[in-house]
Amino acid sequence: MAKKKIGIIGATGYTGSELVRILTNHPDIEITMITSETRKGELFSDVHPFLQGIANQKLVSINDIDKYELDLVFLALPHGVSMDFVKRFKDSSFKIIDLSGDFRLNSKEVYEKWYKLSHIFPEGIEKAVFGCPELYFDKIKDANLIANPGCFPTTAILGLAPLLKANLIEENQIIVDSKTGVTGAGIKAKNVNLYSNVNDNFKAYGLKYHRHTVEIQGILDDVSGKETLIQFTPHLLPVDRGILTTIYIRPKEKMNEIKLKELYKTFYAKAPFVRLRKQEPAIKDVRGTNYCDLFVTYDKRTNMVIVISVIDNLIKGAAGQAVQNMNIMFGLDETTGLNLIPLNP
Amino acid sequence: MAKKKIGIIGATGYTGSELVRILTNHPDIEITMITSETRKGELFSDVHPFLQGIANQKLVSINDIDKYELDLVFLALPHGVSMDFVKRFKDSSFKIIDLSGDFRLNSKEVYEKWYKLSHIFPEGIEKAVFGCPELYFDKIKDANLIANPGCFPTTAILGLAPLLKANLIEENQIIVDSKTGVTGAGIKAKNVNLYSNVNDNFKAYGLKYHRHTVEIQGILDDVSGKETLIQFTPHLLPVDRGILTTIYIRPKEKMNEIKLKELYKTFYAKAPFVRLRKQEPAIKDVRGTNYCDLFVTYDKRTNMVIVISVIDNLIKGAAGQAVQNMNIMFGLDETTGLNLIPLNP
Amino acid sequence: MAKKKIGIIGATGYTGSELVRILTNHPDIEITMITSETRKGELFSDVHPFLQGIANQKLVSINDIDKYELDLVFLALPHGVSMDFVKRFKDSSFKIIDLSGDFRLNSKEVYEKWYKLSHIFPEGIEKAVFGCPELYFDKIKDANLIANPGCFPTTAILGLAPLLKANLIEENQIIVDSKTGVTGAGIKAKNVNLYSNVNDNFKAYGLKYHRHTVEIQGILDDVSGKETLIQFTPHLLPVDRGILTTIYIRPKEKMNEIKLKELYKTFYAKAPFVRLRKQEPAIKDVRGTNYCDLFVTYDKRTNMVIVISVIDNLIKGAAGQAVQNMNIMFGLDETTGLNLIPLNP
Amino acid sequence: MAKKKIGIIGATGYTGSELVRILTNHPDIEITMITSETRKGELFSDVHPFLQGIANQKLVSINDIDKYELDLVFLALPHGVSMDFVKRFKDSSFKIIDLSGDFRLNSKEVYEKWYKLSHIFPEGIEKAVFGCPELYFDKIKDANLIANPGCFPTTAILGLAPLLKANLIEENQIIVDSKTGVTGAGIKAKNVNLYSNVNDNFKAYGLKYHRHTVEIQGILDDVSGKETLIQFTPHLLPVDRGILTTIYIRPKEKMNEIKLKELYKTFYAKAPFVRLRKQEPAIKDVRGTNYCDLFVTYDKRTNMVIVISVIDNLIKGAAGQAVQNMNIMFGLDETTGLNLIPLNP
Known part of the structure; x- marks a missing residue:
């Protein structure tokens, strides 16, 4: 060819x-x-x-x-x-x-x-x-x-799709707390990516109004067939590349750790770039690659599902x-x- | 003297x-x-x-x-x-x-x-x-x-006390997403604070079972007179010192941005080390000091209060x-x- | 008053x-x-x-x-x-x-x-x-x-003055290899202080023509009463503040470690901000302070004096x-x- | 096959x-x-x-x-x-x-x-x-x-070989000032690679006695057919990987910038991993690769050759x-x- x-x-x-x-x-x-x-x-x-x-x-x-x-x-x-x-x-x-x-x-x-x-x-x-x-x-x-x-939406959508598709969670109480590396702000020098504003530092930005909110919601609406509501807060990490998103999800009914993991395994059975991790993944675990690493767990004490989703934002x-x-x-x-x-x- | x-x-x-x-x-x-x-x-x-x-x-x-x-x-x-x-x-x-x-x-x-x-x-x-x-x-x-x-509890308690004291929020749906510098892990060399495991990296740890969960809940029970339930997730930042905690809170009724800020102002009127910030605070804004910087805001779209609370964990x-x-x-x-x-x- | x-x-x-x-x-x-x-x-x-x-x-x-x-x-x-x-x-x-x-x-x-x-x-x-x-x-x-x-000259001058004053070294074979934090480049965002150009990175700049060369030489001429010649090379560190300068000096005659240290002790006896360190100082040892930390040693094998000089460039x-x-x-x-x-x- | x-x-x-x-x-x-x-x-x-x-x-x-x-x-x-x-x-x-x-x-x-x-x-x-x-x-x-x-010797040897082979420099006045990332210290957690000892910090170590001194000298003796004498000082950078070595060399006679660059070009004509750079190379320019980037220049004012040599220490x-x-x-x-x-x- x-x-x-x-x-x-x-x-x-x-x-x-x-x-x-x-x-x-x-x-x-x-x-x-x-x-x-x-x-x-x-x-x-x-x-x-x-x-x-x-x-x-x-x-x-x-x-x-x-x-x-x-x-x-x-x-x-x-x-x-x-x-x-x-x-x-x-x-x-x-x-x-x-x-x-x-x-x-x-x-x-x-x-x-x-x-x-x-x-x-x-x-x-x-x-x-x-x-x-x-x-x-x-x-x-x-x-x-x-x-x-978009970079943030990739983490949120891949982290949430299996649960929404299966109609297991409250679609209007989803919290997406994201942390991104600096390259997300582009290559042009400005205050937000000035070294000494970022190094040894950390902050939230774009509260309530970040554009990726509506990108995430749009796709999740399509996946779930319902109207979703996402609280999305990005934060700026002192790292070059990588996004880690922590997602807090209220299940409709009590869940089960094993079935939860099984759900994701089945959903991503044919997805070569989604790795379901045994432990909580770190940003460097995917650096330079096309992987999205996911970790899901259920907290019985609070009846909450937590999903951690990690990618290299540039890849x-x-x-x-x-x-x-x-x-x-x-x-x-x-x-x-x-x-x-x-x-x- | x-x-x-x-x-x-x-x-x-x-x-x-x-x-x-x-x-x-x-x-x-x-x-x-x-x-x-x-x-x-x-x-x-x-x-x-x-x-x-x-x-x-x-x-x-x-x-x-x-x-x-x-x-x-x-x-x-x-x-x-x-x-x-x-x-x-x-x-x-x-x-x-x-x-x-x-x-x-x-x-x-x-x-x-x-x-x-x-x-x-x-x-x-x-x-x-x-x-x-x-x-x-x-x-x-x-x-x-x-x-x-404890370091994490300081951020969570100061961030939540005014709202709980005023009985304005759901006390069993509180999400505390914290990000800490490495010194929180102590001065002894171990895998968790090995430079190349931390630098240009980021991860969650202690999901569901971190001890500070119960320290936070204990004090908030006392403040609110009710039984609180906290979902607490710490993450490890590539910085030496500093904690930034993002708190997601469901109000009992619709709120108002101005009154919300007023509530905090009144509550901390005599607290010399609590700074109510005009913008989202960053970790370096308090580095080396005894300040706890707070930023509170209300999202009408989702009916959610977000509090950001920042300290130097060592101070x-x-x-x-x-x-x-x-x-x-x-x-x-x-x-x-x-x-x-x-x-x- | x-x-x-x-x-x-x-x-x-x-x-x-x-x-x-x-x-x-x-x-x-x-x-x-x-x-x-x-x-x-x-x-x-x-x-x-x-x-x-x-x-x-x-x-x-x-x-x-x-x-x-x-x-x-x-x-x-x-x-x-x-x-x-x-x-x-x-x-x-x-x-x-x-x-x-x-x-x-x-x-x-x-x-x-x-x-x-x-x-x-x-x-x-x-x-x-x-x-x-x-x-x-x-x-x-x-x-x-x-x-x-200037920031670099402070490290070089304090590191060299005792030896030049005592007329013990070749004044035209001095090598000053400096490494500085990013704040030396100022607060305005530009390519040189863009986070991702600096983080996890390191490079030399201003080879042969940096202005501080002539500032150092001018003062050292005055101290020594002779014409000095300095090879000065600055490098950019991924740190906010701090300069470490490594100075290589050819003594006129063979030296002695103890007398060398004594020379510096006498010279700086009344200088409250010069600390003669027992070990090689690090940049963080002076961070946020007005100290200049010096370490001097003699290498018999090569007949060379090495001086390490450290300051907080902003202080x-x-x-x-x-x-x-x-x-x-x-x-x-x-x-x-x-x-x-x-x-x- | x-x-x-x-x-x-x-x-x-x-x-x-x-x-x-x-x-x-x-x-x-x-x-x-x-x-x-x-x-x-x-x-x-x-x-x-x-x-x-x-x-x-x-x-x-x-x-x-x-x-x-x-x-x-x-x-x-x-x-x-x-x-x-x-x-x-x-x-x-x-x-x-x-x-x-x-x-x-x-x-x-x-x-x-x-x-x-x-x-x-x-x-x-x-x-x-x-x-x-x-x-x-x-x-x-x-x-x-x-x-x-060894990692340091690779930078020094490739940086010096062309000049020594051509018998153009004083072989007993060579200064090799190296700066390395933390991975050079290995994967075991110890004080030297503890995050907060390295982050936002910089220091020299192993002055006068680092083993790589004699490894460099041994090979350069072989290349030059003479007995070389190297002053080698390593420093620890707050980066994961990479070495940048700055070499100060006294030529036997006055040199010429163009011929100097030509000498290196000829010497490395068949070396696929040596890149002769137009500008001073940075550590990140070779990160994750097998390249050794070299930059050579001559300072007429001081009659000194400066060579900058950069590799990924792990590759x-x-x-x-x-x-x-x-x-x-x-x-x-x-x-x-x-x-x-x-x-x-």
């Missing part, structure tokens, strides 16, 4: 560099084009010097896209910008995996309320498939436009999940090129 | 060194004796070299205690060991502030169930006053034995609160020697 | 906040004015929220300076800006301690070569005293304008040394208000 | 887990046996839980080694223990790559002086080839026993270099299985 031709739109951020890092060793594709409007003409390794000698592609402009016969493009663009691209190239022959938030929500209205931006391409919202392979494998296979899930929370979606869209084995082993320590 | 004579029992841990750090500049006391059975004969600064030239006291054995006419001793000993000391010196003239967990719980039975140890001095449990000055100022003034609060969570208790017991101004300013960054 | 009236020019950076942190507990002065052109009208604690309830001064403009009868001002301004202030207020009655690099070098020419800026007030260079109390105590006492030393390397200079200028005990104890851990 | 059968002796340390991490994706070998005397019977992933589902080999005892027809074993044992194994299996058919220091030095005498241990198998010292492929490729190809280089400084040696011994391409891309950030 000829190698598939891949374009990466947006080279300067972490999503771009992670895509290149993963795809460089992928056996069935070739990176044909990487774009950057601000750095075009330079090498990819000028932007990311640690890739000197590894990824020396010359950066080009989006306007040159017609020169390449691309099979698929990844959009590593900020939200609000992705939708421009998708609209402009809606009739192109290449498939699109969008890593921004532009096509993840249920409607133009919800998007505009939570993102405080107008959505210029609601048609894309209709068409887009939410790229969570553990839930929507078959739809992804046939999709032309993937809305790649299962972004570039890795995107490659997983690409593999599915190309009919490849889901795990191709994703045989990444945790870098720990 | 003659300076009060102070003894510190247990010199090798962080609690010991923090007590010395704080008391060295305290105007009304003198450190008369510091004990260590394993390092006696050495200087305090041999054990903690960063105090070379600052704290050069010679370490002695507990058995020499009668040579000194002490007014008060701090016990910086592990739980299970403190009670031996308290029993042995129960008729001594000095007052005791115990920084271990040995006298914090309500009964011998509860202690033995959660600490998996037999309690050899239940009489002490009866006598001990829980050293939370914001709640028990008057009792502390007259106490001879103080059970200095307001241990040595600083102990000195605050000492000041009260001596009739000094509560803040004497505690004019510590956050080291940030 | 009436309290001295102090002004701090420049409130938004780390130097400003450290000055306030130290001076707030100083018994003999009061902070009368803090200026900020960009944040005037706001409170100091709006700019540095961790000081809420501690430092609530209202920020004013430099143009209001005549309203206050100041005894002394600290300039916490960038280099290139300080000289404007010094020139403008050269006839004022207040003394000035400038924390920038504008008046530290020997001449307008050297300044302009290494700072790539023209110097608008060379008269100030003539007048300014280099504020290293361990070398220039008497001159500082009578000075009206202090050039407060002995900036605000603390400035307060030490202020104390001397006011005839106070050098250590007043500087009884800071290391925060470790 | 049938896959080669590999044994790993010693499973519990970082070297063992890194070997497994690398070899798991190696196309031409299979991990046939992993031993641990303390954990035998357990799974490899019980010892390293982050490998759950990835490396589930059952650990066996060394005494079972005859059951497996091994082609090569890696010794991931402490020094002083490796030599027992090598002696015991000196007549076995498998090749040995020893990652300890037991066979790296020139003689029994030197070993015993610097390691303070008697060497029970001096015959092995004679036979062993120092596994630095950039210098000894041909010898490695034919070796049966490889002494895999190019241990397991990765060992796999590189294995590839050479098996006649495979040197880079097989080592197409690792830096994890940055």
Whole structure:
């Protein structure tokens, strides 16, 4: 089989560099084009010097896209910008995996309320498939436009889906307490990712109004067939990458530890990247990989289920999940090129 | 007034060194004796070299205690060991502030169930006053034995007391999600505080069974006059010191942001170390100080109150609160020697 | 004695906040004015929220300076800006301690070569005293304008002065390998202090051309009476504050470990902030304090002297040394208000 | 070609887990046996839980080694223990790559002086080839026993070899100032790798007497044909992995920046893992990979050459270099299985 031709739109951020890092060793594709409007003409390794000698592609402009016969493009663009691209190239022959938030929500209205931006391409919202392979494998296979899930939502959705699907829990009393590494804030220097504001420090942010709240709720509504209500609080960890989400869930009736674990085992029997852990997982256990590690337990004393869900936000929370979606869209084995082993320590 | 004579029992841990750090500049006391059975004969600064030239006291054995006419001793000993000391010196003239967990719980039975140890001095449990000055100022003034609060309980109790006292919340649906620095695990090298197990990492531990659960519940029962039920989950942060606790609370009826903030303002009007913050506090905002920073907010969408509570676990969570208790017991101004300013960054 | 009236020019950076942190507990002065052109009208604690309830001064403009009868001002301004202030207020009655690099070098020419800026007030260079109390105590006492030393130079100068003064070493073969915390790069977010560029990382920078090279050489020339030649290489540590400098020195003749240590002991006999350490000092041993910790040793095998010199860059390397200079200028005990104890851990 | 059968002796340390991490994706070998005397019977992933589902080999005892027809074993044992194994299996058919220091030095005498241990198998010292492929490729190809280089020596040797080989520098005035991550101290919890002793901290250690001094000198003597003298000072960084070494070198005559860079380019023309960097490299630029990044420059002002040399201590400084040696011994391409891309950030 000829190698598939891949374009990466947006080279300067972490999503771009992670895509290149993963795809460089992928056996069935070739990176044909990487774009950057601000750095075009330079090498990819000028932007990311640690890739000197590894990824020396010359950066080009989006306007040159017609020169390449691309099979698929990844959009590593900020939200609000992705939708421009998708609209402009809606009739192109290449498939699109969008890593921004532009096509993840249920409607133009919800998007505009939570993102405080107008959505210029609601048609894309209709068409887009939410790229969570553990839930929507078959739809992804046939999709032309993937809305790649947000990092926090990936942890919450994978942590909650089995219980909601089985209709075992109160769907309007779910607490999602998340802790994320700093790369979630992007590669641009600002106060929130200034070293001395983060190092040896810890804080909550975005209380009550973080956009991922509604992304999580939208998918969980679909999974459960009911209206869910999520209290979502993100916190900023002094680590580069990784998200750990602690979820507190009220079961409808008393539960049983063994059956609870069995439920998750069955639900994820065919999911190569979900690891059901014997112990509480740590962020470093998945660092550099596409795994989502889950730990579930039931507290008889309080009648509460606790789920701990861990990912690398740049991989299962972004570039890795995107490659997983690409593999599915190309009919490849889901795990191709994703045989990444945790870098720990 | 003659300076009060102070003894510190247990010199090798962080609690010991923090007590010395704080008391060295305290105007009304003198450190008369510091004990260590394993390092006696050495200087305090041999054990903690960063105090070379600052704290050069010679370490002695507990058995020499009668040579000194002490007014008060701090016990910086592990739980299970403190009670031996308290029993042995129960008729001594000095007052005791115990920084271990040995006298914090309500009964011998509860202690033995959660600490998996037999309690050899239940009489002490009866006598001990829980050293939370914001709640028990008057009792502390007259106490001879103080059970200095645990670090996690300090954040949870100060975060919850106003709402429970006012009978505004469901007392059996409280979720306390805490994140602590590594010094909480003590100064002895072990897997849990091995650098490469902690750095760039994050995990939950002690799910469902952490001892501080029952310490929190005991005090909150007393505050509310009802039986509380707490789901407490600690997590380990890659930081040296600091605890941030996120508390999720279901109000009995719909609330109001302004009244909520007013309630806390009134409750802590005379508490010099509780700061009601305008923004979400970060751990470094209180580093090196005796402050407990609180932030409270109400989410109309979900009908939930969220409280964020932050301390330095070694200070307001241990040595600083102990000195605050000492000041009260001596009739000094509560803040004497505690004019510590956050080291940030 | 009436309290001295102090002004701090420049409130938004780390130097400003450290000055306030130290001076707030100083018994003999009061902070009368803090200026900020960009944040005037706001409170100091709006700019540095961790000081809420501690430092609530209202920020004013430099143009209001005549309203206050100041005894002394600290300039916490960038280099290139300080000289404007010094020139403008050269006839004022207040003394000035400038924390920038504008008046530290020997001449307008050297300044302009290494700072790539023209110097608008060379008269100030003539007048300014280099504020290293361990070398220039008497001159500082009578000075009206202090050039407060740079952070790296403080470590190098204190580490080398005894040997150079005694004429024991090759003055043109000195290697100064320094490692600094991130706060040295200032409070503004930029690539160099972006969390994920620093965390779990380490690199050299400014090879061959760092400005502090010539500041060190200038003072060492004065100490030794000869022309020194320094190879200075700074590196960036993933820590907030602290500098450790390793100095490699070729002695003119074979040396002796005991005499070497004796030399330093004698030289620093009256220096309250220089601690001659028994072991190799670590950065955290001086964190939050005005100490400079030194360790010296001789390697017979290679005929080399190694000196390790450690400070907190924001304190002995900036605000603390400035307060030490202020104390001397006011005839106070050098250590007043500087009884800071290391925060470790 | 049938896959080669590999044994790993010693499973519990970082070297063992890194070997497994690398070899798991190696196309031409299979991990046939992993031993641990303390954990035998357990799974490899019980010892390293982050490998759950990835490396589930059952650990066996060394005494079972005859059951497996091994082609090569890696010794991931402490020094002083490796030599027992090598002696015991000196007549076995498998090749040995020893990652300890037991066979790296020139003689029994030197070993015993610097390691303070008697060497029970001096015959092995004679036979062993120092596994630095950039210098000894041909010898490695034919070796049966490889002494895999130490982590610090790898940086120093690769940084210095071109200049020494060309006889351009003073061989007895070399200063090697190294900074290492914490994993260099091993996986066992002790004071040196206790989180709060390392975090936000930095210090020198092993001044004048570190064993790697003599390992570096031994190889450089061989490269230069002269007796070298190295001043080597290691420092401990608050990072997990990585070494950055700054080398100060006195040239015999004035040099030229361009020719200097050309010299290195020629010397390493065929070395796939040496990257000559355009800028000063940082530790994270090589994290998780087998690269050694070098930067060389000449300072006209001081007549000094500065070399900066960076590796991942667990990979190019241990397991990765060992796999590189294995590839050479098996006649495979040197880079097989080592197409690792830096994890940055």
